[in-house]
Amino acid sequence: MKINVRRVAKLANLPLSSEEEKKFEKQLEETLEYIESLNEIDTSKTLPADNVTSLQNITREDEVKPSLSQEEALKNAKSVYKGFFRVKGILRNE
C-alpha cells in the first residue's frame, strides 16, 4: 500500500519537512499494512454502525440563551480587530 504523504499532509493542512515526509510515509505504511487483517472478515451482509447507543433525532428548541461575551470569546485570539477575529485574506480582487 502506497500512501502519498505530501498530498495527505496538504489535505490535512500540516506543514511537513521532506525528512518528515519520508519518516511518516514509512510509519503510515506500516500502520496500513497492520490494519489489512480487517479484510479477513466477511462484512457483505453487515450494515455499518452509526451510533452505538441507538439515539435518533435528538433535537432541541432553538432558543437564545446567555453565552460567552464578545470579549471572552476573543480573549484567546492572537489578532483581533474591532471585536472580530482578524484572519488572512482568502478572497482577492481578480
Added chain:
Amino acid sequence: MNNLNNLTAKQAREGLKEKKFSSLELTKACLERIKKTDNKLNSFVTVGEEEAFENARRSDNLISGKEDKPLLGIPIAVKDNFSTKGIRTTASSKVLDNYIPPFDSTVVRKLKEAGAVIIGKTNMDAWAHGSSTETSDYGTTKNPWNTQRLPGGSSGGSAAAVAADQCVVAIGSETAGSIRQPASWCGVVGLKPTYGRVSRYGVVAMGSSLDSPGPITKTVEDSSLILKVLAGKDDLDATTSPLPAGDYTESLMANIKNLKIGVSSEYFIEGIDKEVESAIKKAIKKLEGLGARIENIKLFDPNYAIDVYTIIQRSEVSSNLARYDAIRYGFGRDRFGDEAKRRIMLGTYALSSGYYDQYYKKAQKVRTIIIDDFKKAFDKVDVIVAPTSPSLALPIGASKESTMFGELSDVLVEPSSIAGLSGINIPVGFSRSNLPIGMQIIGPQFAEEIVLQTAFTYEQETLSEAWRNLKPKL
C-alpha cells in the same frame, strides 16, 4: 492529623462533616504531597494552588453553615483535556500551551456544583493519543510503583496522582482504554462509563463516537460516588442518554450470588504476561467462591478491534483536530507532535475519496459485528471478566519502539469501547516485581450498577489481603 491526602473521598467527606479537619488542611496535604513527589512523577501539567486554597476556604465556610454537598471540600485532580474556566487547558499539547478556556466543561461544572476543590490538571498523552503519556509535550509521567516504568495512558497523570495520594480523586477520559489501562498499571480503580452516560461537552474532542469521561479513584465506593455526580443527560451534548442515571451509591452492595460472569479464552491472548494471567484466573476463582456462576463464553477475537479502532479513531481525530488553526485560540499546526501528525494523516487518508469504503466504512461494519457479538454474550451472562492489560507496566521508552504501541497495549479494552459498553478496572494484586495487576469487569450499556457491584464485592472480600496495605515508596 497526618497524611490527610491518603484518604478516600468517602473518608474525607466523613472527616470534614465531623470537623476532624478542614478542607483547607486536606487541600494543603495534597498540594504538599504534589510538591514533594511531582518532581519524580510529573503527574501534573498545571497546579492551581491559589484557586484551590480559595475554594477550600469557601468550602470550609459552607461546611460551617451545615451545607451538605456530595464532594464538598474534596480535592480533585482533572485530566488536562477538560476545559476549566480560567485555568490553562493544554491536552498536553504545545498547540494549546497558552489556552485559558472561557468556560467549564460539563464534568468540571458538575464537580464544582458538588463542592469539589479542583487542585490541578493532570498530564496525559498529547490530545489523549496513546497509552503511555510518552506523547505528552510536557514530559512523561512516571509510575509511582516504579519510576522506571510507564503509568499507562492516556489518563496516566490522573492514575499516577491517585496512586501516589497527590489527590483524593481524579478525573480521566477513555476513548479505548485511557481510564482502565492506566488504572491497571498504577493499581487504582478506573471506571469507563457507557458512551453517553457522562457528558463530553468541553472535553478536548478526540474520538467523538467513543470518548467517555469517568473517575479514577482509590476505592469502588468512591467511583460510584463520583459517577453519581457526573452521570446524566446534558443539553450541551446531544449524545448523552435520556435514560435516567442510577443512584450508584445507594444501589452499591457486596453481593454477587448467582451473578453470571462470562470468561472468554480469547482475552487471555497469546503473549499475555504469565503473572497477569494467573492473578486474573485466581481472582475469577474468588468471584466463583463468592457465589457467582462462571460461564465460558466465546467472544470475537479482540485483535480485530485494533484495526477497527485504529481506523475509526484516526478518522475522528483528523476531523476534530482540523479546528486548530491558531485563529481563535492556541498556536499553529506546526506545533503538533509526531503522534498527532500521524493520526491526523492516517484519518485524512482513510476518509479521503476513493479510500472511504475500504477503510472507514469497512471498520464501521466490523464495529457492528463487535456490537452484536457483545449483545449475544450479554444474553447469556451479566458481566464479563478479563485482564485489563496483557502486560504489567512497561519500561519508560517502550512506546517509542512501535507506532502501534497504544493499540497493542489496549487490545483487551478496545472491543468494549468500540461497542460503547460500561467497564471498570480494579486492582487484584501485585507481581513479584511489585507492579500492580488489574482486572476489568465489562457490563452491557448503562449497566454501571452491576459493574460497580461486582467490583465492590471483590474489593470488600479482599480488603484484608496483605497487598492492600502497600503504598508506593516515593
